[in-house]
Structure formats: structure tokens, C-alpha cells
Amino acid sequence: MSNWVKSICLLVFLVFLYVTGALIFAKGFLLKRVVLDKNSSCHVDFAMQLDQHGEEGCWMHKRFRKAVIIIIDALRFDFIHYDPHLTRDIPPYRNKLPIIHKLMNKTPNKAKLYRFIADPPTTTLQRLKGLTTGSLPTFVDAGSNFASSEILEDNLIDQLVKHGRRIKFLGDDTWMTLFPERFSKSHSFPSFNVKDLHTVDNGILKHLMSELRGKDWDVLIAHFLGVDHCGHRYGPNHPAMSEKLIQMNNMISNVTRQMQDDTILFVFGDHGMTVTGDHGGDSGDELEAGLFVYSPVQLTTASTSQVEIKTVLQTDFVPTLALLLGVPIPFSNLGHIITDFFNHCPWWNTDINEIKQVYHTIKALRLNAIQISHYLEAYVKLSSDFPHEKHQHLSHLLSHAENTLQKLLTDMVKDGETSRAADQLRTLMQQYTDYISEVQGLCRSIWAKFDLVFIALGILTIANALFLNLYLIMHLASSEKFEISRFIIPMLFMSLYTAYVIFQALLIESKSASFLSFLLGTVSVFTCIIQIIKEKQGIKWISSKGLISDHFIVVAVCGIYFSLYFSNSFVVYEDSISQFVTQSLIWIYCLKTVSNKVTTRIIDRESAFTNTKKQKRSHKVFDILQLLSQPAMLIIQVTVLLSMCIRLTSTSRACREEQANCSQSALLQPLASLDYTSSMNKNVRYFVSISCLGHSVFMLWRFFRHYGNLNDTSLAVLCARYGFPSAAVCCALHWCLQGLSNTVLDILPPWQQTIMARSVYIIIIVSLISIVFDPLCIYILPNEKDPITIPVGEGSDESVVSHVFKQLKERVKRQAVGDNTDNSVPVVFGLGTVMTSAVLYIGICSLLLLNLLLGDGLGPSMLLVLLCWACFLELHTVYVGNPTTSLSDKLGLAVTTTSSLCVMFFYGTGHQATVSSVRWESAFTGFHGDFQSNIIPAVLIHLNTFASEVVFTALMPLLVIWPFYGGILRKMLGNKKENRGAWRGDLELFDDKAKFQAWMTQLFAYVFIFKGIRLFGSVCAAASHRRHLMVWKIFAPRFVFEALSCLTVFSMSIMMFLFLMRLYRALEKWTQRLESS
Amino acid sequence: MVRAFIQRTDNQSVVPLVKKIVKASFAVVLSTVCFHVLAILYGAPVIESSAETFHFALLLSVTTVLPCICVLGQDSYRWSRVFLHNSPSLGAETVVLFTTYGSLVGAWLGAFPIPLDWDRPWQVWPISCVIGNLIGYMAALAVSSVYIYHKYNVSKKFKLT
Known part of the structure; x- marks a missing residue:
């Protein structure tokens, strides 16, 4: 087993440990709610007293025969709320639904408006679950947004179907996956293509009116997506939004006109949207x-004032609709009925009698409370985590409450309806409400209850991995040779x-077995610690020059990044903090490099010092160019450039909602949504972006050409020569297409919209x-004996002719003598950058x-990103100096700095560690929506989110390779004495096989x-702050993002390591072939 | 320090003294601009509160560059000996080395409380950094005096034996 295989085994084992730890932690931390499969039935003992009025229903009489439910996705409250005082500067989303205002003014007791509060996460699938089952979501649900599957819990749709109601459905096809084969008739449309503002809505509108007029339904559900898609595409502040809302307004007014007296209409949004x-x-x-x-008949006793708008929860919709339609409330519902709709009963003349109003409400509320208590009983039986x-x-x-009710009823029968009875009934109502809200609060806290055993085991596993990792580093630092036997x-x-x-x-689900695992975990940590102590002498804490040592800086920076996670405000402002830390690292790097460089120079010149001093005195002329080309100044210039690049990343940051006075970068808006009102010119932005893309590709392309890596005719090299520029052009054209307005873009057929990205x-x-198959971008000049060299750039054409003539003459002469010994060295292009080019290839x-x-x-x-890498590699190369001796000491600081840069660029590429800042639209680059599976969009979104991790890990091997290749800055600084022999570039690495492999492993x-x-930091912070107010807002998402980012880096690292292995093998084979021929 | 500066130039005419003062003030202004740019690079806002940033930079250069110029003069060799080799002579040079590092580190550490949500009035750029800078400067003064005393004692002991 070669050393390469050993190292990769060790690295894979480390990855395995980290990933297992994260998964186990997630299992304990992101708890799921136990889903009960019980259903409510129609005939129950607690609803025995039959209502003497109304139509027959299950638990209560049926108030309405039919219901129309219109869901307008992402209908925020201020979209629907009409503000008549708003006259000037009306944003596009305000006051566009005047029909609602009109209905409420005209018939205040037939129309009601509410704030409709969703439970987070506010993704459509989770909201639909909440709106039909009435249960509370947990954090884990968010992850399954893409893989929506059938709801198995008792829900409103199932109850309706079970009691013979026919449901018609129009709109978002998420419903079809949640409730397959429940609807008597459906017109569903694909929902995932957020660019498409109209297909779903127009499809619904085409059928809605005719379906409404038909007699074959009891419940009609229409789910419009246009407003949501418009928000995703343009944001709420766009004329398209007002168009969309006006369309919705017309639709609602048509529907209300068509409604009959036995019908109730619900119009709501499943969630809102951010700015x-x-x-x-x-x-x-x-x-x-x-x-x-809204209903054409009286809904409520309009005693409540109109101005005050009540707030209800989205789960409240479930029991309300169930009781209004006379079906049982779904078993696991935790919602509270909206009492306004139960205080009026057309069959019981509640209008004149206040006691009847309240009593009618209490009847409904009591059913609701008893249903919830049944659910609670069933849940307690199943799960032990309810406090007794x-x-x-x-x-x-x-x-x-039940006893009070009984007593009140008997009193009322005895004494008649007194005025005191009304008050008593009201307090009773409050008791039921209190009961329900207390259960809700309890359930919320229980479902955020964590499995501490798994949390601790996850932390222990990650700690294990960390110690093994530390041991590996110390082992490699102290004894350049890699012995796997010590790790066994x-x-x-x-x-x-x-x-x-x-x-x-x-x-095993039981907790008794956990003791053994804790024991094992601690033992394995201790074995690792013992090994570390044995190996300790390899680390020097204070460097010989008295400056702070590399190790100290590395430990300090890791400490900062670790402890950062424990403070919520540091997590919120991590973007600025990572920039601050990175800048500090860069400047420390600069200082260390300058002091290294200048001290060596001073030692060189110590003897001749007095002379130079005198010379300086005589040099009175101030020469800025000479000053700027001083070695220290050159290093500082590179650092300033790097530092400026780092500062510039803050222009493309996204905002967290917690960040005060932060404005979202306009660079993150889609190009199409920019118009004349916005601060950024569309054309300027597009062409700046194109030139940036062009420059980054051109820079790398020039590098390849300059070092002769583009001369071969293999597929990989051809791809580099022609493929990359054309890919850049395609990319620019794709951006151009994205900049077109929606209406123009929709004229194009789908394949034309995606062809550029796909190419x-x-x-x-x-x-x-092709690069994996043939990783060597080199070209062997055909072995022509005695080649004719043509001097380039020396004088005129005539001198070239004479030069060639001279050579020909010599050749003829030699042939005449008969000198035929072939001792020519093969000429190979691009050998000096063979490794650099292969890594850069992946980078491009x-x-x-x-x-x-x-x-x-x-x-x-x-x-x-590219400029930062270039500057940093130059700095690093100068800092390392002679790579064969000092690289392994200096790798730690270099990796820490680049990793810190990587963290910073996570924010610099417009991301934040929150779910709402994930850029979902990237799933559509090159695809037109309507995916068969969820893998492609998931991969694309993942790549977008962790872009900086991907590109930084891909370029990471350059930290080892670049000091051998040399770089420009070192050439400018280097004294002539160092350049003994020819420049061999990174082929030098190939000399010492064991060292190269050890360096890569160390890296x-x-x-x-x-x-x-x-x-480890994110895990510990999430665990220790699990009762923190912000845990679901800050710490849990931070953990999830960190875990995914780790996964990206680990898998990319393993792939890069395998690629380097492949490169090394290929180089080995190539040299063998060269020697044999 | 200033006295030392003047003493050294005592027996010369006034013109070089003026020249030196002009050069030193030029260096302070230049370093203030450098510190201002550096503060922006580290994440200070570019346009808003630029007056505050400038004052912070001025304070920073007064606590770091000015004492160094006063003590070390224009001699690049002395500068490199003190800052690159970390081998200052016992006395003013040591104090200058300590205070320079102390005030820089103090200002650096002063940036950390800014993002915290304690809602204190001093958690505003650059107040906490200014405080950190001054604390660092004073702490360095104290530490350097103890250090010099200690070193002096040690060297005296060696001389005696």
C-alpha cells in the first residue's frame, strides 16, 4: 500500500468521523415531532347534545354547505389591507385589492379581515401542512421542501373527503403530491418554475368561473402562485406586482359575485415576503x-369595530373551517377556532340575545378544546417527554371549565337568562381559550426539546475527529515522514x-445503552491525547526571531472563529468579523514577510553597513520609483492590493434581517429587475460583469499560454484553449438573456432560453x-534532431534570415563531417508548470x-476571488522562501489565512447563514423548471450557496505547488545568487515523492x-444555546450551514487529493516512458 | 522623550531642528492618512463618520509613530533594529516598542465589542477602538517600566558577580 493510499484512507476516515458526528448531533438537535396516525371520527361522545337547529353536521351543525378557498401565495397583510389615507407615493403592492375594502365597508358583518400569522418556516409546503392538519411545524420539516410527499396525519382534506364532500382543486401541484387522489376534479400546474408568472394563474382563471358555476363540488380550492413568483423574480416593489395584484382583485370580485348564500369564501396568503x-x-x-x-349571508354579529383588525394563527383556519362545514376537527389540530364566525347562528336568532351569542361560541370552543385534549392524551401515551x-x-x-359549564347551564335553566350569566359565560370562554393557548405553548416548547444523549454523542464524535486531526498535523509537523502505524x-x-x-x-432507541458509548468515546479521545503528548516536541511556540510564531496566530484565529459562534451578535455580524480577522491575518503575513526579507538582507549587508549609510547620506535626490521598488515596499504594495480586494467584497454582501441599517447590495438583484428607478445602470453592470468574467478567464488563459501548457492537441488542452473562452462567451450570453424582461423572454421557446447555460x-x-483522464498539459516537441531556432524580437527580419542561413550552413557542414551522435534532450513545453496548470485547470x-x-x-x-488568490500566493511564496526546507512549517498559517478568506467570500458571494437568503433561483440556470427529480436543483443551489468553499478548496493545493513554481514577486525580489541552475518550476516537487505526499496530506x-x-464551535454553540431565544433564528441555521459547508469542503478536498494522486501517477508514467524511449 | 529629542539637537543650530520638526510632522500626517486608509480597509465605513475615523487615525499615529520618531529619529537602522530584530536598547527604545505594539493591539481588540448587542453608547465606531488604544498604550507603559526595572536589576546582578 503506497503512502498516497494510506493518507487518503486517513483523510477519508477523518471525514467519516466529522460527518457522523454532525449527523448524530443533527439527530438529537433537530428533533422531529411524532406523527400520530389517529383520525377523528364523526360520532363522538363529547358532542352528544344535538343542536336543535341548523343542518346536520358531525360535531356541530353544518353552517355552510360550500366553501371556496382561494390561496394567493405570499399574500402579505399589507397587500390585502386597504389604506384609504395613502394617497401619495403608493408602492406597487399597496391598495391594489380595493374589492376587499369595498366589501368590508358595504357589508361589515359579511366580510372580515385578519392578520394571518404563519409559523416558521415560511415555505409553501410547510404552510400547506399547517393549514390542513392544524399542527405546528418543527425545524426539520424545512429540509423536505423539495421532496414533498403525501400527508399521512389526519387533515382537513381527508375529513372532508371522508364525509362525502367533493373537493375541486385548481393551481399549485404541490397539493397533488400532498393529497394524491383526494380531489374529485383537479387542474394542477407545475409550481417550481418561479420565473413563470402567469402559467399557473392563467390556467386557474381559465377554469375557475366555469367550475364555480358547476354543481359538482362542495369545496373549491384555488392556489394562485403569481404573486409569490413575482416577488421572487422582481421583489414586491415592481410594477409587475401591481399588475398581478390587480388581476387577483378582479378574480376576487368575480368570485364574490358568483357566490351563493350557502357558500363561504376564504382568501388568504400562506406566508408573506421580505422586502x-x-x-x-x-x-x-x-x-x-x-x-x-366573506359570505353573501351574515357571518358574524357585527359588534366588533372595523378599525381593529384581529390577529389569528394559520392553524386556526383548520378547526374553523371544519366546524363551519360540519366535519370533525382533524385529530392533531392545535388551532383555536376563530370565534367571530360562531357567535352568529341564523337558526337561533342570536342577533337579539347576547347570551345566545356567547353560548353558541362556547359550544364550538368546547369541541375544539376537547379535541385538543384528546390529542394531548394520545401524544402523552406515545411519547414520554411531556412533564407529568x-x-x-x-x-x-x-x-x-367543563364543571363550570355544567353548573352554569343548570343555573340558567333554574334562574333564566340573567345578565350575570353573560359575564360568567364570557369568563368561561376565556377559560377554554386559556386552555388551548396553554397547550399550544407547551407543545411548542416540547417540540423544541432536544435529545441530549445524541447531542452529547455528536459533540464527542466531532471532538474525536478533531483530536485525531490534531495528532495527524503534529505527526506530520514533527517527522516529515508519514507512518500510519502510529495511527492504528x-x-x-x-x-x-x-x-x-x-x-x-x-x-436501539433506549437510552440505557449510551453509557458504553460515552465510555468508548472518552477512551478513544484519551488514546489520541496520549499520542499527541508523545509527539508534543514538534511544535515551537515562540519563533526564534521573537515575533509571535505562526502556531500562536493559527491557534488564536481558530480560537476566534470557534468562540464567535457562541455570541448571537457575532454570528449575525460574522461577515464583517471574518473580514476584520482576514485583514489582520493578511497584515500579519505582510509584517512577517517584510521582517523575514529585510532581516536576511540586513544580515547580508551587516558588514558593508557603514558604507551604504554614507551612500544614502549622499543620495539626496528623492526617487519615488526606487522607493517603490524596494523589496519591502513591493511586499506592502501586494498586501495593499490584497487588502483592497478583501474590502471590496463587502459591496456584494447580502443582509440579514437582524443587521441594523444594512442595505442589500444591488448586485444581488436579478438583472431583469433593474429599471431606471434603481441606483444601478443595467448596461454598466452587465458590461462590468462581462469584463470581470473575461478578465478572470483571460488571465488564467494567458498563464497557460505563457508557460506553454496550451501546445498539446489532447482533448484537455483543446478544451482549455478553445473551450474556456467559448464557455465564458456562452456564460455572458446567458446573463444577457437573463437581463431581458420577462415578457420578451417568454416569447423564446424554452430550449433557446437554456441553451447557453447548458453549453x-x-x-x-x-x-x-478529459483533465482527469489526461492531467498533464504538456507538449513534447517531436524529436527533431538539431532544430533550427528562430530568434524572436531581435532586430529586423533580415537578421532572422541571416541567422537561419548560418544555422543551415552549420548543419550542412556537420553532415559532411558525419557527426551523428544523438544526445539531444527532449524539448517539453509546459513542464515547469505541469502541476500548477492541472490545479488551475480545475480552478477555471x-x-x-x-x-x-x-x-x-x-x-x-x-x-x-482570483485576485485575492494571486496576491496571496505571491505573498506566500515570498514568505516561504526556500520551499523544500521551510514549507511544512509555514503551511499552517497559509491554510488558516485562505480558509479565513474562504469564510469571508461565503458572505462576499451574496450569502448569509439564513434560510431566507438561499438563492433558490439558481436552480433554474440552464433548466426551465419542472424537474423530474430533486437532485439537479439541489446540487445547483448547493453549489451556488457554497461557491467560495468549492473554488477555494479546488485551488488549495496551490499553496504547496506555487512556492515551487516561483511566482512573479519572488523573481523581482530574488537575488541572482539563488538562481543556480535552470528554472525547473513545480517539477521540483516530483523529486521527493515522500515529501510531496506528506505536504499534501498536511495541507x-x-x-x-x-x-x-x-x-465544533457551531455544534457546541447550538447545544449550549438550545434554550436561547434566537436558537431557531441564529444558532440552528448557523449549524446547518456550517455542516453543509464542511461537507462541501471535505468532499472537494478528497476529490482534489484523488486528482493530485492521479496527476502524480500520470507524471510518473510519463517520466518512465521518457526514460525508456 | 521630547526633551531627549531636543537635547540631541541642542548643540546644533535651529535650522536642522526646524527641519526635523517639519519632517516629523510630515511623517505623522502621512501615517495618519495610512491609518485612516487601513481603518477603512479593516471595515470602517468609507464616507459616513469619516471625521471620526480620521480622529482615530490621528490618535493612533500620535500614540505609535510620533514617540517612535521622537526616540528613534530618522535612522532606518535603529528602526529596523527595534522593530524587525526586536532588540531595543534598555530605556526609551524599549518603552517605544512596547507602547507601539500595545496601542496597536489595544485598538485592534477594541473593535470586538462593536457588534455586540449590549446597546451601550460606547459601542460605536471608533469609540471603543479609541478606548482600547489608550488602555493598550497605558498598559504598555506600565508593563515596559516593570520590564525595564526587572531587566536593569538582572543586568546589575550580573555586573556585580
């Missing part, structure tokens, strides 16, 4: 949707431990496959792909430990 038009998180704008209820005394207290509350004992313990933990997590995909896939591929996915606004940001071990410490 940018996105949703998914839990900010006020996203949570606050609007609900409008709390449960007792709750059942006591309910029985108390800790690895054995750890694999035993993880195997046991996985077994426990998957098979970029094809070019990149082909180049990646990922850069092009990410440019396409990130969209045109972030083109400059990707150029900045990735550093990459892993940096990521591992961050993962």
Missing part, C-alpha cells in the same frame, strides 16, 4: 399574511466507538473528464461554473482542522 420578495425565514414580513373571509405535572395541570384546567490504535478505538454509536442511533455545463463536464472549471450559477451580479466578486489536514473547529 426582496423572498420567504422561508421568520421575520415579521414573512410571517404576516392576510386572511379575508404540566399534563395534570392542563387536564385540571379543562375539567374545571486511536483509529481502532474511534472506529469501534463510531460503529457502536451508529448502531445505537439506528437500532457551459457541457464544456465544463467535458473538460473535467469551477470558476466558470460558479460564475454561471451565481449570476451576473457576482461576476466582479469571482474576479476578486488537507490543516484544511480539515480549520473546518472541524468551526463545525
Whole structure:
């Protein structure tokens, strides 16, 4: 087994440990609610007293025969709420639904408007679950948005179907996957293509009126998507939004005109949207949707004033509709009926009698409370995590209310309806309401209850991985040779431990087995620590020059990044903090490099010091060029450039809602949504982006050409020569298409909209496959004996002719003598950068792909990534000096700095660690919506989100290779004495096989430990702050993003390591072939 | 320090003294501009509160560059000996080295409380950095005096034995 295989085994084992730890932690931390499969039935004992009036229903009489439910996706409350005082500067989304205002003014007791509060996460699928089952969501639900599957819990639709109601459905096809084969008739339309504002809505509108007129339905559901898609595409502040809302207004007014007396209408949004038009998180704008209820007959005793608009929860919709339509409330509902609709009963002349109003409401409320108590009983039986005394207290509350009700009823029969009875009934109503809200509160807190055993085991596993990683680093730092035998004992313990933990997590649910796993975990950590202590002497804490040592800086920076996660405000402002830390690192790097460089020079000149001093005195002329070309000044210039690049990334940052006075970068808006009112000119932005893309590709292309890596005719080289520029052109054209307005774009057939992006995909896939097959971008000049050299750039053409003539003459002469010994060395192009070019090749591929996915606004940001890398590599090369001796000491700081840059560019590419800032639209680059599977969009969105991780990990091997290749800055600084022999470039690395492999392992071990410490930090912070107010808003998303980012870095690292292995093998084979021939 | 500066130039005419003062003030202004740019690079807002940033930069250069110029003069060799080799002579040079690093580190650490949500009036750029800078400067003064005393004692002991 070669050393390469050993290292990759070790690295894969580390990845395995980290990933297992994260997964186990997630299992304990992101708890799921137990889904009960019980259903409510129609005939129950608690609803025995038959109503003497109304039509027969299940638990209560049926108030309405028919219901029309219109869901307008992302209908925020202020979209639906009409403000007559608003006269000037009306935003496009305000006051566009005047029909609602009109109905409420005309018939205040037939129309009601509510704030309709959603539970986070505010994604459509989760909201639909909440709106039909009435249960509360948990954090995990958010992840399954793409893979929507059938709802198995008892829900409103099932209850309606079971009791013979025919449901017609129109609109978003998410419903069809949630409720397959429930609807008697349906017209569903694909929902995923957010660019498409009209297909779904126009499809619904085409059928809605005719279906409404038909007699074959009891419940009609229409789910419009246009407003949501418009928000995603343009944001709420766009004329398209007002068009869309006016269309909705017309639709609602048509529907209300068509309605008959036995019908009730619900119009609501399933969630709101942020200022940018996105949703998914839990900010006020996203949570606050609007609900409008209307019926041609009287709905409520209009005693409540109109001005005050009540707030109801989205789960409240479920019991309300169920009781109004006379079906049982779904079993696991936790909603509270909207009492306004139960205080009026047309058959019981409630209008004149207040006691009747309240009593009627109480009857409904009581059914609701008893249903909830049944659910609670069933849940307590199944799961042990309800506190017993709390449960007792709750059942006591309910029985108390029941007793009071009985007493009141008997009193009322005895004494008649007194005025005191009304007050008593009102307090009783309050008791039921209190009961329900207390159960809701309890359930919310219980479903955020964590499995501490798995949390602790997850942390322990990650700690195991960290210690093994640390040991690997120390081992490599102290003894350049890599011996796997030392790792066997800790690895054995750890694999035993993880195997046991996985077994426990998957098979045994009981908690008694956990003691053994804790024991095993601690033992394996200790074996690792013992090994580390043995190896300790390899680390020097204070460097010989008295400056702070590299190790100290690395530890300090890792400490900052670790402890950052424990403060919510640091997590919120992580973008600025990572920039601050990175800048500090860069300047420390600069200082260290300058001091290294200048001290060596001063030692050189110490003897001749007095002379130079005198010379300086005589040199009175101030020469700025000479000053600027001083070595220290050159280094500082590079650092300033790097520093400026880092500062510029802040122009393309996204905003978290918690960040005060932060304005979203205009670069993140889609090009199409920019118009004359916005601050940024469309054309300027587009051409700047194109030039950035062009420059980044051209820079790398020039590098390849300059070092002769573009001379071969293999597929990989051809891809580099022609493929990359054409991919860049395709990418630019794709951006151009995206900049067109929607109406223009829709004229084009789908294949024309996607062809450009798809061709970029094809070019990149082909180049990646070809570079893996043939990773050497070199060209052997055909072995022509005695080649004729043509001097370039020396004098005129005539001298060239004479030169060639001279050579020909010599050749003829030699042939006459008969000198035929062939001792020519083969001429190979691009050998000096054979490794650099292979790594850069992968770099360009990922850069092009990410440019396409990130969209045109972030083109400059990707150029900045490249510039940062170039500057940093130059700095690093100078800092390292002679790579063969000092590289392994200096790799730690370099990796820490680049990893810190990587963290910063996560924010610099327009992301934040929140669900609402995920750029979902990137799933449509090159695809027109309507995916068969969820894999492609998931991969595209993942790549977009973790763009910086991908490109940074792909370029990471350059930290080892570039110091050998040399770079420009070192050439400018280098004294002539160093350049003994010919420049061999990174082929020098090939000389010492063991060292190259050890360096690469060390590099990735550093990459892993940096990521591992961050993962550990996020895990520990999430665990210790699990009762924090902001846990679901800040710490849990931060953990999820960190885990995914780690996964990206780990998998990319493994792939890069395999690629380097392949490159090395290919080079080995090539040299063997060369020697044999 | 200033006295030392003047003493050294005592026996010369006034013109070089003026020249030196002009050069030193030029250096302070230049370093203030550098610190201002550096503060922006580290994440300070570019346009808004630029007056505050400038004052912070001025303070920083007064606590770091000005004492160094006063003590070390224009001698590049002395500068490199103190800052690159970290081998200052016991006395003013040590104090200058300590205070320079102390005030820089203090200002750097002062940036960390800014994002915290404690809602204190001093958590505003650049107040906390100014405070950090001054604390760092003073702490460095104290530490350097202790250090010099300690070193002086040690060297005296060696001389005695």
C-alpha cells in the first residue's frame, strides 16, 4: 500500500468521523415531532347534545354547505389591507385589492379581515401542512421542501373527503403530491418554475368561473402562485406586482359575485415576503399574511369595530373551517377556532340575545378544546417527554371549565337568562381559550426539546475527529515522514466507538445503552491525547526571531472563529468579523514577510553597513520609483492590493434581517429587475460583469499560454484553449438573456432560453473528464534532431534570415563531417508548470461554473476571488522562501489565512447563514423548471450557496505547488545568487515523492482542522444555546450551514487529493516512458 | 522623550531642528492618512463618520509613530533594529516598542465589542477602538517600566558577580 493510499484512507476516515458526528448531533438537535396516525371520527361522545337547529353536521351543525378557498401565495397583510389615507407615493403592492375594502365597508358583518400569522418556516409546503392538519411545524420539516410527499396525519382534506364532500382543486401541484387522489376534479400546474408568472394563474382563471358555476363540488380550492413568483423574480416593489395584484382583485370580485348564500369564501396568503420578495425565514414580513373571509349571508354579529383588525394563527383556519362545514376537527389540530364566525347562528336568532351569542361560541370552543385534549392524551401515551405535572395541570384546567359549564347551564335553566350569566359565560370562554393557548405553548416548547444523549454523542464524535486531526498535523509537523502505524490504535478505538454509536442511533432507541458509548468515546479521545503528548516536541511556540510564531496566530484565529459562534451578535455580524480577522491575518503575513526579507538582507549587508549609510547620506535626490521598488515596499504594495480586494467584497454582501441599517447590495438583484428607478445602470453592470468574467478567464488563459501548457492537441488542452473562452462567451450570453424582461423572454421557446447555460455545463463536464483522464498539459516537441531556432524580437527580419542561413550552413557542414551522435534532450513545453496548470485547470472549471450559477451580479466578486488568490500566493511564496526546507512549517498559517478568506467570500458571494437568503433561483440556470427529480436543483443551489468553499478548496493545493513554481514577486525580489541552475518550476516537487505526499496530506489536514473547529464551535454553540431565544433564528441555521459547508469542503478536498494522486501517477508514467524511449 | 529629542539637537543650530520638526510632522500626517486608509480597509465605513475615523487615525499615529520618531529619529537602522530584530536598547527604545505594539493591539481588540448587542453608547465606531488604544498604550507603559526595572536589576546582578 503506497503512502498516497494510506493518507487518503486517513483523510477519508477523518471525514467519516466529522460527518457522523454532525449527523448524530443533527439527530438529537433537530428533533422531529411524532406523527400520530389517529383520525377523528364523526360520532363522538363529547358532542352528544344535538343542536336543535341548523343542518346536520358531525360535531356541530353544518353552517355552510360550500366553501371556496382561494390561496394567493405570499399574500402579505399589507397587500390585502386597504389604506384609504395613502394617497401619495403608493408602492406597487399597496391598495391594489380595493374589492376587499369595498366589501368590508358595504357589508361589515359579511366580510372580515385578519392578520394571518404563519409559523416558521415560511415555505409553501410547510404552510400547506399547517393549514390542513392544524399542527405546528418543527425545524426539520424545512429540509423536505423539495421532496414533498403525501400527508399521512389526519387533515382537513381527508375529513372532508371522508364525509362525502367533493373537493375541486385548481393551481399549485404541490397539493397533488400532498393529497394524491383526494380531489374529485383537479387542474394542477407545475409550481417550481418561479420565473413563470402567469402559467399557473392563467390556467386557474381559465377554469375557475366555469367550475364555480358547476354543481359538482362542495369545496373549491384555488392556489394562485403569481404573486409569490413575482416577488421572487422582481421583489414586491415592481410594477409587475401591481399588475398581478390587480388581476387577483378582479378574480376576487368575480368570485364574490358568483357566490351563493350557502357558500363561504376564504382568501388568504400562506406566508408573506421580505422586502426582496423572498420567504422561508421568520421575520415579521414573512410571517404576516392576510386572511379575508366573506359570505353573501351574515357571518358574524357585527359588534366588533372595523378599525381593529384581529390577529389569528394559520392553524386556526383548520378547526374553523371544519366546524363551519360540519366535519370533525382533524385529530392533531392545535388551532383555536376563530370565534367571530360562531357567535352568529341564523337558526337561533342570536342577533337579539347576547347570551345566545356567547353560548353558541362556547359550544364550538368546547369541541375544539376537547379535541385538543384528546390529542394531548394520545401524544402523552406515545411519547414520554411531556412533564407529568404540566399534563395534570392542563387536564385540571379543562375539567374545571367543563364543571363550570355544567353548573352554569343548570343555573340558567333554574334562574333564566340573567345578565350575570353573560359575564360568567364570557369568563368561561376565556377559560377554554386559556386552555388551548396553554397547550399550544407547551407543545411548542416540547417540540423544541432536544435529545441530549445524541447531542452529547455528536459533540464527542466531532471532538474525536478533531483530536485525531490534531495528532495527524503534529505527526506530520514533527517527522516529515508519514507512518500510519502510529495511527492504528486511536483509529481502532474511534472506529469501534463510531460503529457502536451508529448502531445505537439506528437500532436501539433506549437510552440505557449510551453509557458504553460515552465510555468508548472518552477512551478513544484519551488514546489520541496520549499520542499527541508523545509527539508534543514538534511544535515551537515562540519563533526564534521573537515575533509571535505562526502556531500562536493559527491557534488564536481558530480560537476566534470557534468562540464567535457562541455570541448571537457575532454570528449575525460574522461577515464583517471574518473580514476584520482576514485583514489582520493578511497584515500579519505582510509584517512577517517584510521582517523575514529585510532581516536576511540586513544580515547580508551587516558588514558593508557603514558604507551604504554614507551612500544614502549622499543620495539626496528623492526617487519615488526606487522607493517603490524596494523589496519591502513591493511586499506592502501586494498586501495593499490584497487588502483592497478583501474590502471590496463587502459591496456584494447580502443582509440579514437582524443587521441594523444594512442595505442589500444591488448586485444581488436579478438583472431583469433593474429599471431606471434603481441606483444601478443595467448596461454598466452587465458590461462590468462581462469584463470581470473575461478578465478572470483571460488571465488564467494567458498563464497557460505563457508557460506553454496550451501546445498539446489532447482533448484537455483543446478544451482549455478553445473551450474556456467559448464557455465564458456562452456564460455572458446567458446573463444577457437573463437581463431581458420577462415578457420578451417568454416569447423564446424554452430550449433557446437554456441553451447557453447548458453549453457551459457541457464544456465544463467535458473538460473535467478529459483533465482527469489526461492531467498533464504538456507538449513534447517531436524529436527533431538539431532544430533550427528562430530568434524572436531581435532586430529586423533580415537578421532572422541571416541567422537561419548560418544555422543551415552549420548543419550542412556537420553532415559532411558525419557527426551523428544523438544526445539531444527532449524539448517539453509546459513542464515547469505541469502541476500548477492541472490545479488551475480545475480552478477555471469551477470558476466558470460558479460564475454561471451565481449570476451576473457576482461576476466582479469571482474576479476578486482570483485576485485575492494571486496576491496571496505571491505573498506566500515570498514568505516561504526556500520551499523544500521551510514549507511544512509555514503551511499552517497559509491554510488558516485562505480558509479565513474562504469564510469571508461565503458572505462576499451574496450569502448569509439564513434560510431566507438561499438563492433558490439558481436552480433554474440552464433548466426551465419542472424537474423530474430533486437532485439537479439541489446540487445547483448547493453549489451556488457554497461557491467560495468549492473554488477555494479546488485551488488549495496551490499553496504547496506555487512556492515551487516561483511566482512573479519572488523573481523581482530574488537575488541572482539563488538562481543556480535552470528554472525547473513545480517539477521540483516530483523529486521527493515522500515529501510531496506528506505536504499534501498536511495541507488537507490543516484544511480539515480549520473546518472541524468551526463545525465544533457551531455544534457546541447550538447545544449550549438550545434554550436561547434566537436558537431557531441564529444558532440552528448557523449549524446547518456550517455542516453543509464542511461537507462541501471535505468532499472537494478528497476529490482534489484523488486528482493530485492521479496527476502524480500520470507524471510518473510519463517520466518512465521518457526514460525508456 | 521630547526633551531627549531636543537635547540631541541642542548643540546644533535651529535650522536642522526646524527641519526635523517639519519632517516629523510630515511623517505623522502621512501615517495618519495610512491609518485612516487601513481603518477603512479593516471595515470602517468609507464616507459616513469619516471625521471620526480620521480622529482615530490621528490618535493612533500620535500614540505609535510620533514617540517612535521622537526616540528613534530618522535612522532606518535603529528602526529596523527595534522593530524587525526586536532588540531595543534598555530605556526609551524599549518603552517605544512596547507602547507601539500595545496601542496597536489595544485598538485592534477594541473593535470586538462593536457588534455586540449590549446597546451601550460606547459601542460605536471608533469609540471603543479609541478606548482600547489608550488602555493598550497605558498598559504598555506600565508593563515596559516593570520590564525595564526587572531587566536593569538582572543586568546589575550580573555586573556585580
